[in-house]
Amino acid sequence: DELISQLRKLGGLLGEAFQMRDDDLGIFGEPSQTGKPSGGDITEGKRTILLALIREKAGARRDWLDSRLGTVLSDADISQLRTLAISCGARSEHEDMILAREDEARLLLQTLDGNDDGIQTLANLMHELAGRTA
Known part of the structure; x- marks a missing residue:
């Protein structure tokens, strides 16, 4: 039961980090590598953590950002969106949130008592997710 609980927590942390990285790539990634258009989440009106951070920190630029939600960019x-995300500190804060989840997952992985092959597989998966660029 304890191992299942730890694996569930690990999966949650990795899932959140993966989704947050996906949101970052949706703005900063190259469409030729990600397979999706830059700004697609904004166009679709998705309310991501990154977008919430940008909105929170955008100040006078919030109206500009809000006017772009649900439109093709x-x-x-x-x-401008990339510049705003960087200059207001939202991207940096978002990256810190991703890294915190990855670090917590790594620490949790070190405490797991289980099959060595399974733990190595999880470690490899975490490495792949942390270095994700597409």
């Missing part, structure tokens, strides 16, 4: 809009 131009290259200039994508550029």
